[in-house]
Amino acid sequence: MKKGFIGLVFLWVTQICCAQFSLRSDQPIKLACDNAEEKVVQTALKLFIRDYQSVFSASAAVDARQGNIIVGTVGKSPLLKAVSADVSALTGKKQAFLLQVLPDGKLLVAGSDSHGTAYGIMELSRLIGVSPWEWWADVTPEKKTSFVLSAEYQTLQSPSVEYRGIFINDEDWGLMPWSSQTYEPSDIKGHIGPKTNARIFELLLRLRANTYWPAMHECTLPFFLTEGNRKVAEEYGIFIGSSHCEPMVCSAAGEWRRRGQGDYDYVNNSASVYKFWEDRVKEVAQQGNIYTLGMRGVHDGQMQGAKTVAEQKAVLERVLKDQRGLLQKYGNKDVTAIPQAFIPYKEVLDIYNAGLQVPDDVTLIWCDDNYGYIRHFPTAEERARKGGNGIYYHVSYWGRPHDYLWLGTFSPYLLHQQMKLAYDRGIQK
Structure with missing residues (x-):
């Protein structure tokens, strides 16, 4: 009898210590998350609450102190100190997240940084059955009555490429008219506004992408000249960059005729071009940007004022120095802490091959030949660069x-095949 009684006690204790995490259609839930978390985390929480309602037809809410799901960023959230989970596996990782069922049956969603925390929340949306394409491809989530994660459930995930995203290019025939005439009607010519970008950024966040080069043809009002676009990028944790002919997050094709004076020429009109870049850097220096360095023509053409490769190389050396000076002046005295890229596209690859020295902390972005074949893979020396x-x-x-x-x-x-080959050959930044 004693033996049987001890066995029953043991089983009861086991169930208490190792409870599974469960959700039910008749069960409102709370997510515990500190109010001081970054905007991207708050955005992910809003998306999850919407997803939970879609799947379970039940309400979800955020509470600063307690909940069924504990959400927090390592080093920032006081909530993580109150749980017994070991989050040391996140140390030293970027954009990583840990999902773990706690002994009391609650679920921990912890991130190594704010992006990691947001991706962890979106992973939970995926687990309950919400596709990242639920809006863009009309993938309606299946209704559920319950969802369970076992008491042993744990997943630790982190990206293998630091910056991941898309370039909205050649928008003239698709995105721009759809946005300005249908989804977000506007009297402003070439308008692609925050409502459209919020949908794009939501998809990127759900797919764990974090980088966006905005549309930049002359037909479109430039991203930073469109009210609300900067704000929505911050809300979704999106790093704004720019293409091979758009240095310093300036859409030269769309902006030079609006903000510039004279010719877009760093040989004969450098003061005006410098001010064109400076005004933008001052405006957006505190936002998450990846600055493309260098210079080409106004729109995907060779730079003005320099004809030979040697002349172009001399101009680019001066341009790189001046652009990094702007970043140091308005962004961070340690200019190496600011994400920067140099893109040897078309004739710029010839200039690079002629010996142009690009600072070691600047990422080199290699290109395909426009038809699917990558033109250059990094050498051992290029793979060893700090900028990657x-x-x-x-x-x-x-x-x-x-x-x-x-x-x-x-x-x-x-x-x-080409993208895997690129990754295997060290293109991982």
Whole structure:
């Protein structure tokens, strides 16, 4: 009898110490999250609350102190100190998250930084059955009556590439008219506003992407000249960058005729071009940006004022020095702490191969040949650079002599093969 009694006590204690995490359609829940968490975390919480309502037809709310789900960023959230979970595995990782069922049956969502925490929240949305494409591809979530994670459940995830995202290019025929005429009607010519960008950024956040090069053709009002766009980028934790011909997050094609004076020429009109860049850096220095360095023509052409490769190289050396001076003056005295990129695209690759010295902390972004084949893979010396390497790969293209704007002229497998080859050869920044 004693033996049997001891066995029953043991089983009861086991159930108390190792409870599973469960959600039910008749169960409102609370998510405990400190109010001081970054905007991207707050945005992810709002998305999850919407997802929970869609799946379980029940309410969810955020509480600063207690809840069924404990959400927090390492080093920032006091809530993590109150739970017994070991979050040391997140130390030293960027954008990483840990999901773990706690002994009391609550779920911990911890991030190594704010992006990691937000991705952890979105992982929970994915687990309950919400596709990242639920809006863009009309993937309606399936209704559920219950959801369970076992008492032993734990997942630790982190990205293998630090900056991941898309370039909205050749928007003339698709995104811009759809946005300005249908989804977000506007009397402003070429308007792609915050409502449209919020939908794009939501998809990126759900897919764990964090980087965006905005549309930049002359037909479109530039991103930073459109009210509300900066704010929505901050809310979704999106790093704003710019393409191979758009240095210092300035859309030269769309902005020079609005803000510039004279020719876009750093040989004969450097003071005006410098001010053009300076005004933008002063405006956005405290936002999350990846600054493209260098200079080309106003729109995807060779720079003005310099003809030979040697002349262009001399101009670019001066440009790089002046641009980094602006970042140091308005952004961070330690300029190496600011994300920067240099893109050897088209004729700029010839200049780079002629011996142009790019600062070691600047990421080199290599390009394909516009038809799916990467033109250059980093050498051992380039792989060892502090700034690392990136890739700019066309899945659509508008340019002479052949356009492919809707259906690519190469196979999906070629894209996979080339991108995997790029990663395996050290393009991982």
